[in-house]
Amino acid sequence: MSPRHILILGGTTEARELATALTTHPGVRVTTSLAGRVSRPGAVEGEVRIGGFGGAEGLADWLRAEQVDAVVDATHPFAESITANAARAATATGVPTVVLRRPGWRPGPADRWHEVASLDEAAALLPSLGHRVFLTTGRLGLAAFAHLADLRFLVRSVDPPEPPMPPHTEVLLARGPFTVTDETALLREHRIDVLVTKDSGGAATSAKLTAARHLTLPVVVVRRPPPPAGTQAVPDVAGALERLGLSP
Template sequence: MRVLILGGTGEARELANLASGERGVDIVSSLAGRVANPRLPVGPVRIGGFGGVEGLRTWLRENRIDAVVDATHPFAAQVSTHAATAAADLGLPALHLRRPEWVPRRGDLWTRVPDLAGAASALADRGENVLLTIGRQGVGAFAGCRRQRFVIRSIDAPTGPLPPRYELLLARGPFTFDEELVLMSRHRIDVLVTKNSGGAQTEAKIAAARTAGVPVVMIERPPLPAGANVVDEVGAALDWLRLATAHSVS
C-alpha cells in the first residue's frame, strides 16, 4: 500500500520512520516548503504545494496513492481541507493525526482568541513588551500595533509588514523551561502571544509564562473538516495504517 504523509511536524517524521519498516507499506512524505532547512523524515520526500485540491487529486492518482495521512501542523487548515476533499473524491482512506491541544492549568492566565486578528485586538489593553511566537506567517496581523514592542521569534524571517517596534530572534526549538524563563526576564515580557499548537516540544514557553505570571493570548485551532477521522498519537496512526494495509491485501 502506497501512503502519502502530509508532514512537516515531529509526529509526521516519527510516523514515516516507523511505517517505513512495515511490510507492505510504501511511504512518501510531502512538505510544504515553508521552512528553509526542514528536518526530513526517512524515505522519499517531495517539497512544495500541489496546486489546490485539483492538483492534489491529480498527484494522488498519478502516483497511485492508496491512503492519505494528514499529519500537518494543527494550523495548516487549508492543507487539511484539501487532503480530506481530494481523498474523498478518489475514494481513498484518509486519517488526520493531530497532537492534543494544550489546556490551561492552575496559574495560567489565558485569553483565548479565535484567530490572529483577535490576538492583535486583545493586545489593546495589554503591557508594552510582547513575545510573539506564531511562526513567520501571520506577523502582518500585528503591523498596526503601534504601542507595543514585539520580540518576534521564528525559524525563518517573516515576510510582509511588521510592527513599528520589534526585535527579531531567529531560532529553532525546542527550548528548555530555563531558556524561556530567561528570555522573558531579559526582554521584560508582559504578554505572550502564541498558537495552541500543542505538544511537548514547544510547551516550555507556556510553563515559563505560568511561572513568571505572564498572561498568554492563546490563538485557538481552526476546526478540522467535518466528519474527519482523527487520532492524536503516532501509535494510533500506525495501527490505522496496519489495518488499512491488511484490508488492501485482502
Template sequence: MHVLILGGTTEARRLAETLAADAPDVKVTSSLAGRVAAPRLPPGEVRVGGFGGAEGLAEWLVAHDVDALIDATHPFAGTISLNAAAAAATAHVPLLALRRPGWVPGEGDVWHEAGSLEEAADLLPALGRRVFLTTGRMGLAAFAHLDDLWFLVRSVDAPEPPHPLHTEVLIDRGPFTLDGERGVLRRHRVDVVVTKDSGGAATAPKLTAAREAGLPVVVVRRPPVPEGVCVVDDPGQAVQWLGERLDLDGFRVDD
C-alpha cells in the same frame, strides 16, 4: 502499498520513521510545504511544494496509486486540511488526520483565548506593552498596526514585511527548555505572550515560564478538522488505523 503523509511536523516524521522501520514493504511519501528553508527530512521519499489545491492533490493521489492519505500537517494548516479532505473524497482514498492534543490551561495560568491572529492583536493593548510573539513568521501583518507595542518575534526563518514597527527577531527552533524560556522572558522584559494552540511538548515550556512569572498569555484557538475526517493524536494510532484500513490487501504493522 503507497501511503502519502502530508507532513512538516514532529508527528509526521515519527510516523514515517515507524513505517520505515516496521513496514519496509510500504512505500511512504512525505510531502512538505516548503515554508522552512532547512526542514528536518523524514525517511522515505520526500516531495516539497504544493499540489495545486484539492484538484491537483486528487490527481496526484490517483496518478501515484496512493492507498491511504495521512494529514499530519500543523494544526493551523487549515487550507491544506480542507484540500486533503476534498481530494481524498474525489480520489476515493482513505483519509486520517493526525493531530497532537491541544494545550489545556492549568492552575495559575492567565490565558486569553482568541479565534484568530486579528483577535489576538485586538487583545494586546490592554494586556501589555512588550510582547513575546511565538506564532511564527507567517501572519505578522495582523500585528503590524500596533505601533505603540514592542514585539519579540521568534521563528525558524527570518520573517518578511509587513510586521510591527518595533520588532526584534529571534531566530530559533524548538524544542525549547524551561530555563531557556525563563531567560527569554527575563532578558527582554516580556509582559505578555502570544501563541497558537499548537500543542506538543517542544514549545510548551514558554507557557510554564509565563505562568511562573504571572504573565498573561493570548492563545489562538486552532481551526477544526474538516467534518467527517477521522482524527487520532499519536503516530502509533495512525499506524493502527493504516493496518485496519489496508489489511484487506495484506497490509499489517505489528505493534
C-alpha cells in the same frame, strides 16, 4: 505485487516519526510531502517531495497518478488550507485519509490564558494586557499586528518573518525544543509582559507556557481551527498506525 503506497502530508515531528515507523514495515512505500515553507526541514525517512500540489484537484490527480493507497494528514494544526484540500481530494478519489493531530495545550489553575479565535482578535486584545510582547505565532500572519505602533515585539520563528510587521520588532531566529530555564531567562531579559502563541500543542515549544506561568504573565492563545466536517483525528503515531492497519 506493488507495495502499499502511503502519502504523509508532513512538516511536524509526528510526521517524521510516522515516516520512520512506516519504513520498518515491508511492502510499504512511504512518501512525505513538505510544503517547502521552512528552509531547513528535519531529516525524513522514505521518499520526500517538496512543494504544493495545486489545490485539492492537483492533489487528487497526484494520488491517482502515484497509486496512493492511504493519506495521513500530519500537517500543523493551523494548516487549514492543506487539511481542507486533503479532505476534498480524499472524497474525490476514495483514498482513505487519517488525520494525525497531537493534542492541544490545556491551561492549569495558575495560568492566565486569554483564548481567541484568530490573530486579529489577539492583536485587538494586546494593548489591554501589556506593552512588551513575545510573539510566537510563526513567520506568517504578522500583518495582523502591524498597526500596533505603541507596542514592542519580540518575534521568534524558524525562518525570517514576512512583512508587514509591527514597527518596533526584534526578530529571534530559533528552532525548538526549548527549556523552561531558557524561556524564563528570555522573558526576563526582554522584559516581556505578555505572550502570544497558537495552540500548536506538543512538548517542543510548551516550555514558554510554563515560564509564563512561573512569571505570572498573561498568555494570549489562538485556538485551533475546526477540522473539516466528518473527519476524526488520532492523537499520536500509534493511533495513525492502527488506523492504517499496521502494528506500532
